[in-house]
Amino acid sequence: MIHFPSLAFILTLFSRISINITTSTSCCELQLDEASHTVGGNRNGTVWPWQIFQSSPFNPPQLDISHDGDPLAEGLVLFSPSNFRAVNSIKEAAPLIMTDRGELVWNGPISNATNLHATTYKGSPVLTFWAGLSSEGGNVGHGYGNITFLDASYRNILTVCPKLGLVIPGGQSYPCEADFHESFLTDRDTLIVTAYNATPADLSVIGGPKDGWIFDNLILEIEPESQEILFRWSAAEHVPIDQTKFPLRGSGNRSNPLDYFHVNSVANVGKSFLINSRYTWSTYLVSPDGDIQWTLQGETGGDFGPLPDEGRFKWQHHARVHNVTNSSIDISYFNNFAFALDNGSRPSSGLELQLSLPPNKLQPPRLLRFASDPEEPIYADSQGSTQLLENGGIFMDYGQIPVMKEYGTANPVAGAAKWTARFGRDNAVQSFRGFKQKWTATPYYSPNLVLRSDGKAGACSIGYVSWNGATDVTAWEIWVGSNSSQTRLERVGQVISRGFETKFSVQGRCAQAVALEGEKAAGKSNLACVA
Numbered sequence: 001m002i003h004f005p006s007l008a009f010i011l012t013l014f015s016r017i018s019i020n021i022t023t024s025t026s027c028c029e030l031q032l033d034e035a036s037h038t039v040g041g042n043r044n045g046t047v048w049p050w051q052i053f054q055s056s057p058f059n060p061p062q063l064d065i066s067h068d069g070d071p072l073a074e075g076l077v078l079f080s081p082s083n084f085r086a087v088n089s090i091k092e093a094a095p096l097i098m099t100d101r102g103e104l105v106w107n108g109p110i111s112n113a114t115n116l117h118a119t120t121y122k123g124s125p126v127l128t129f130w131a132g133l134s135s136e137g138g139n140v141g142h143g144y145g146n147i148t149f150l151d152a153s154y155r156n157i158l159t160v161c162p163k164l165g166l167v168i169p170g171g172q173s174y175p176c177e178a179d180f181h182e183s184f185l186t187d188r189d190t191l192i193v194t195a196y197n198a199t200p201a202d203l204s205v206i207g208g209p210k211d212g213w214i215f216d217n218l219i220l221e222i223e224p225e226s227q228e229i230l231f232r233w234s235a236a237e238h239v240p241i242d243q244t245k246f247p248l249r250g251s252g253n254r255s256n257p258l259d260y261f262h263v264n265s266v267a268n269v270g271k272s273f274l275i276n277s278r279y280t281w282s283t284y285l286v287s288p289d290g291d292i293q294w295t296l297q298g299e300t301g302g303d304f305g306p307l308p309d310e311g312r313f314k315w316q317h318h319a320r321v322h323n324v325t326n327s328s329i330d331i332s333y334f335n336n337f338a339f340a341l342d343n344g345s346r347p348s349s350g351l352e353l354q355l356s357l358p359p360n361k362l363q364p365p366r367l368l369r370f371a372s373d374p375e376e377p378i379y380a381d382s383q384g385s386t387q388l389l390e391n392g393g394i395f396m397d398y399g400q401i402p403v404m405k406e407y408g409t410a411n412p413v414a415g416a417a418k419w420t421a422r423f424g425r426d427n428a429v430q431s432f433r434g435f436k437q438k439w440t441a442t443p444y445y446s447p448n449l450v451l452r453s454d455g456k457a458g459a460c461s462i463g464y465v466s467w468n469g470a471t472d473v474t475a476w477e478i479w480v481g482s483n484s485s486q487t488r489l490e491r492v493g494q495v496i497s498r499g500f501e502t503k504f505s506v507q508g509r510c511a512q513a514v515a516l517e518g519e520k521a522a523g524k525s526n527l528a529c530v531a
Contacts, residue, residue: 029507030478032495036464036503037104040091048402048424050091051104053501054464055450059091061423063102070418072100072406073389076471079397079404079434080113080129081423086136089428095129097439097469100406100419104500106154106441106469114143114180114432118439121224122189125152125439130180139169141259141382142196142215143180149224153444154469160191160224167198169255180432181264190230191222192266192273198257205242213257214241219266219275219286233273233290235261239280245314246279247341265318274331276319283319283331294359296331305361310370310413311353315339317399318385318433322352330354330368334384334396347377350386350396350407350414369410371396373417378403385433393418397434401426404434442522443469449513449525454505461530465513466501472517473497480508484529 039062041049050059061081077100082093095108095116108116108129116129132145149158161176168174177195184192195218203212214236221231244260252258262279272293273286281298295302298313307313315336322330332352337345349372356363371386371394372378383399392409402424405417423429447467454460465476475496479489489512495504497515510529515522 030493030495031505032498033462033503033505036501037499047088048090048429053104053466054452054503055448055466055501056107056468058094058104058107058468060094060096060098060104060107061090061429063098064422065100065102065420067100067419068416070408072419073391073393073395073436075389075436075438076100076105077404077421077434077436078116078118078127078439079423079431080108080116081402081429081431082112082114084400084428084430087428090424095127095131100421100436102421105471112143112145115183117183117185117433117435118437119185121149121158121185126150126157126185127154127439128183128185130178130183132176132178132180133174134180139172139196139257141262144168144174144177145180146176147178147183147191147193152441154441155444158224160193160222160227162193162195162220162222162227162229164195164197164218164220166195169198169257182266184265184267186221186268188268189224190268191224192268193220193222194218194263194266195220196259198254199236201236201241201258203241203248203252203258205240206244206248208248208252208258212252213254214252215257215259215261217261217263217277219263219273221268221273231273231288233275233286235263235275235277238286238290238292239277239284243280243282245281265320267320269321269324269329274319274321276316276333278315278317278336281314281316283316296353296355296365298335301361301364303359303361304355305364307353307365308367310349311351311365311367313337313351315342315381317383320386320388322388325357327357328354329357332369332386332388334380334386334399336380336382336384336399338379338381340381343379343381347372348380348384348398350394352388352410367412369394369412369414371405371407371410371414371417373405373407373420375416376403376420383430383432385435387435389436395434395436397431399432400430402429402431404431406436440471441469442472442517443467447513447515447523447525449511449528451509451511451528451530453530459507459509461506461508461511463504463506463511463513463528464501465504465525467515467523467525468500470515470523473515473522474518475516476502476504477514477516477521478504478506479512479514480506481510481512481527482508484510484527486510489527
């Protein structure tokens with residue numbers, strides 16, 4: 001297991017490069033203290049343990065991390081934990097950015113969110129995420145919400161709120177109607193979203209009623225600023241109902257429509273669209289005119305011929321395209337290979353397949369990469385994502401099972417995961433997708449400082465300072481005064497930044513902290529005083 005540098009080593013290093021920091025235990029001198037966050041709850045309780053800060057109200061989950069010591073890919077961990085069922089199993093649901101050591105970087109708004117992702121829009125870095133309401137009952141597994149765009153200072157630059165006039169079981173209505181399964185920002189600065197529309201359909205071909213009902217799965221390409229719909233595709237208009245692998249089980253009526261297709265990921269491939277259907281075990285390439293150009297089916301191979309054994313997939317999520325040429329295309333998946341009524345035959349895995357173009361059954365798909373931890377087989381009934389990392393590794397979020405893993409290079413089969421993080425109990429906490437990405441941000445809002453008495457005689461105070469979302473703060477410059485009305489403060493030195501919240505001791509009843517990014521002052525906190 002990896003061993004991180006001690007506090008003494010860090011302080012010695014900084015003293016050698018002339019950072020003005022004192023290691024004396026005297027409360028009359030500026031002093032960096034141990035990391036300040038504490039942990040609430042315990043693993044035997046209903047709610048998974050959470051982090052507690054003094055300068056911030058957020059309570060992200062305490063990650064349970066194992067790491068074999070090998071180097072990991074660069075980047076931060078982006079995920080959106082929430083309760084899987086109505087039972088409260090996580091302290092707060094929110095989109096989160098954390099380090100792979102479990103330190104909070106950014107806590108987004110407390111909300112039911114999915115698909116937090118760092119990308120670019122009009123040439124500038126942005127974060128996007130879906131937030132809204134997830135449905136239950138006969139409409140379980142769908143969502144109604146909006147997509148938020150944040151710039152690299154966390155300003156909300158855009159909110160996309162599709163109003164589609166959907167037919168929703170029970171006559172319900174929602175202010176925004178984008179489903180949570182996809183919010184893909186294309187390389188042409190358009191947004192792809194999904195939606196579910198209850199629609200009458202003849203289900204007699206699968207043993208259901210002739211006057212039955214289905215959820216028609218809609219794929220929409222939207223211009224984000226005008227919210228004009230540029231492309232609309234209906235699964236019901238192109239994919240026969242008898243291709244479904246999903247059992248009727250009493251569904252197929254108006255109050256409980258059959259979700260025969262269940263789209264869960266869409267991405268553009270040039271002007272075409274790669275559409276993934278969980279319940280037909282298939283991925284379709286759809287032309288700009290809406291025609292299906294080819295189908296890759298997880299059991300038979302579809303238009304491409306038989307799949308290698310470890311490349312077979314079902315109930316899959318997160319189909320993404322890589323390395324497109326005139327003669328081949330690579331597709332990665334989170335291969336659930338599991339469903340509530342079909343679980344236990346094979347653990348969930350990450351896949352990358354190479355397909356010949358045009359489709360040729362005499363040149364069947366080839367397995368490029370496969371990732372599944374033999375030391376911890378996981379059977380994820382729903383959700384999940386697989387990300388191919390720049391260093392050749394694989395990062396996976398297991399969806400319904402609150403675990404993320406980073407694997408090394410797979411040639412083609414990866415061994416045990418190098419890094420594992422757990423953030424809840426199985427089937428109690430979920431994260432639809434998770435990613436490891438590079439992200440740099442300086443918030444537009446100010447850092448927050450809290451100052452408290454150390455409870456002893458004298459004028460020694462304990463400071464706690466944080467700046468939600470800041471990625472490049474290296475140190476805090478501390479200024480002190482004797483009262484809140486003092487207009488001139490005295491600079492007493494610097495303390496190195498330590499995780500999300502830095503704790504320090506200082507002489508003085510009031511203090512202010514200036515965030516330093518290298519030698520640049522990037523932000524100034526409030527003036528805090530001991531009560």
